[in-house]
Amino acid sequence: MKKQYILQLFNIEDELLVKNAFEITSKYFNKKIFVRGLIEFSNYCVRNCFYCGLRRDNENLQRYRMDIDEIFQTAKQIIDLGIKTVVLQSGDDFYYTEDMICRIIEKIKKYSKDVAITLSIGERKNESYKKFYYAGTDRFLLKHETSNEELYNKIHPDMNFKRRKEILFLLKEIGFQVGAGNIVGLPAQNLEDIIDDIIFMKELDVDMAGIGPFIPQKDTPFKGFPKGDFNLVLKTLAITRIVLKTPNLPATTATVSLFDDEMKKVEILKKCFLSGANVVMLSFTPENYKKNYKIYDQRKSLDLKIVKQAAESLGLEISFQRGDSLKKCIQQHQKV
Numbered sequence: 401m402k403k404q405y406i407l408q409l410f411n412i413e414d415e416l417l418v419k420n421a422f423e424i425t426s427k428y429f430n431k432k433i434f435v436r437g438l439i440e441f442s443n444y445c446v447r448n449c450f451y452c453g454l455r456r457d458n459e460n461l462q463r464y465r466m467d468i469d470e471i472f473q474t475a476k477q478i479i480d481l482g483i484k485t486v487v488l489q490s491g492d493d494f495y496y497t498e499d500m501i502c503r504i505i506e507k508i509k510k511y512s513k514d515v516a517i518t519l520s521i522g523e524r525k526n527e528s529y530k531k532f533y534y535a536g537t538d539r540f541l542l543k544h545e546t547s548n549e550e551l552y553n554k555i556h557p558d559m560n561f562k563r564r565k566e567i568l569f570l571l572k573e574i575g576f577q578v579g580a581g582n583i584v585g586l587p588a589q590n591l592e593d594i595i596d597d598i599i600f601m602k603e604l605d606v607d608m609a610g611i612g613p614f615i616p617q618k619d620t621p622f623k624g625f626p627k628g629d630f631n632l633v634l635k636t637l638a639i640t641r642i643v644l645k646t647p648n649l650p651a652t653t654a655t656v657s658l659f660d661d662e663m664k665k666v667e668i669l670k671k672c673f674l675s676g677a678n679v680v681m682l683s684f685t686p687e688n689y690k691k692n693y694k695i696y697d698q699r700k701s702l703d704l705k706i707v708k709q710a711a712e713s714l715g716l717e718i719s720f721q722r723g724d725s726l727k728k729c730i731q732q733h734q735k736v
């Protein structure tokens with residue numbers, strides 16, 4: 401994939417870019433917006449990322465952990481609504497052992513075997529990922545954040561880009577539907593880095609990609625830096641759709657949180673859908689915990705009413721179905 405080609409796309413006028421992205425999305429996803437049910441089950445994290453309020457050195461954060469039954473009851477609530485994807489997300493929290501994670505997965509799958517489970521719990525040992533897969537996990541989300549190795553290593557103390565990349569390719573090899581994704585507008589990031597992010601996701605052949613803006617959090621080293629640019633997020637989303645075609649692309653909570661005005665949520669969502677987004681994640685994390693999942697400040701949440709309003713105004717339909725990776729659907733079809 402030539403950098404020059406993607407750079408040219410960044411120079412195309414927005415209207416044309418969006419028109420193309422929306423046409424591709426409509427063609428592949430049949431005008432559907434897939435809804436996922438998200439549970440943020442722990443805000444403990446052993447890492448210390450410069451931009452994230454969950455970082456271990458943040459002493460101003462009230463920490464919480466949900467126990468296995470609480471997680472299951474919340475998952476049950478999502479499933480009982482008919483939503484067929486449950487996303488389990490946390491900081492890198494090793495309180496939850498391999499066995500505990502597997503028990504949660506098995507419990508949910510036992511309750512509803514046709515529900516898809518996405519794990520987003522960060523970096524673990526290679527063997528652990530295999531166990532999670534064999535316990536029934538369908539998808540794994542591990543954002544690569546930035547593919548600029550030097551920048552990545554600088555802002556992720558005790559972590560490194562080589563390992564991140566190695567894990568992402570391992571997840572693919574194991575058989576997960578794999579999600580990566582970047583942060584747009586990180587301090588010291590430039591357009592070339594964003595182009596490299598798209599190339600990286602193309603090489604990894606991602607099944608999902610979470611693309612969202614940088615938003616500062618007051619208790620992190622990156623407090624005071626400006627937020628990522630909304631138009632650049634939309635452009636990145638649209639170009640990712642044009643270049644990669646089929647991955648599931650969420651309208652991310654971070655994008656919706658860029659503006660203070662609550663009234664703007666519908667407008668923002670519409671712009672994300674027009675730019676290629678085909679997924680939304682609705683948080684079902686109990687309210688007493690949700691307020692402390694402070695990855696960044698002024699985090700907003702979405703509800704079904706707003707998503708419906710945005711989708712229907714564009715002639716799109718909300719779907720609670722699994723919305724598996726199209727690549728997986730094609731593979732299964734070929735096996736038949």
Ligand code: SF4
Nearest residue numbers: 445447449452455491
């Ligand atoms: S970005 Fe993820 S790994 Fe880094 S501190 Fe936040 S929750 Fe932890």
